[in-house]
Amino acid sequence: MSNLKWLEGWYENHCDDEWEQTHILKIESIDTPGWRLTVPLLETELEGKTLDEIIIDRNDHDWVRCWIKDGYFEGAGGLRNLEEMIQIFKEWAES
Numbered sequence: 001m002s003n004l005k006w007l008e009g010w011y012e013n014h015c016d017d018e019w020e021q022t023h024i025l026k027i028e029s030i031d032t033p034g035w036r037l038t039v040p041l042l043e044t045e046l047e048g049k050t051l052d053e054i055i056i057d058r059n060d061h062d063w064v065r066c067w068i069k070d071g072y073f074e075g076a077g078g079l080r081n082l083e084e085m086i087q088i089f090k091e092w093a094e095s
Contacts, residue, residue, distance in 0.1 A: 003086040007039075010093065014044055027082070034063075035082040037075035039089055047071060051092055056084075064088065 023040035030036045041047045054066040064077040066088050075085035
């Protein structure tokens with residue numbers, strides 16, 4: 001199963017006609033250029049779980065940052081790092 005399919009399943013498992021109304025998962029492009037991933041953790045089994053900030057700098061176009069802030073898993077990365085951010089979230093969530 002791809003990491004994106006896993007993320008779809010994780011999100012679907014939390015949708016109950018109420019949770020998704022206030023807790024929005026976002027995948028956005030950013031002007032670096034690159035990607036931003038925001039996954040809501042509030043009212044999930046991951047709420048309160050800690051993560052030491054992840055900083056990966058391979059070069060100006062190949063980089064990833066992941067952190068927890070205000071009840072959200074946040075990720076940002078280069079144009080070809082979206083899959084890697086989702087994988088980092090998956091591995092953290094399953095650990």
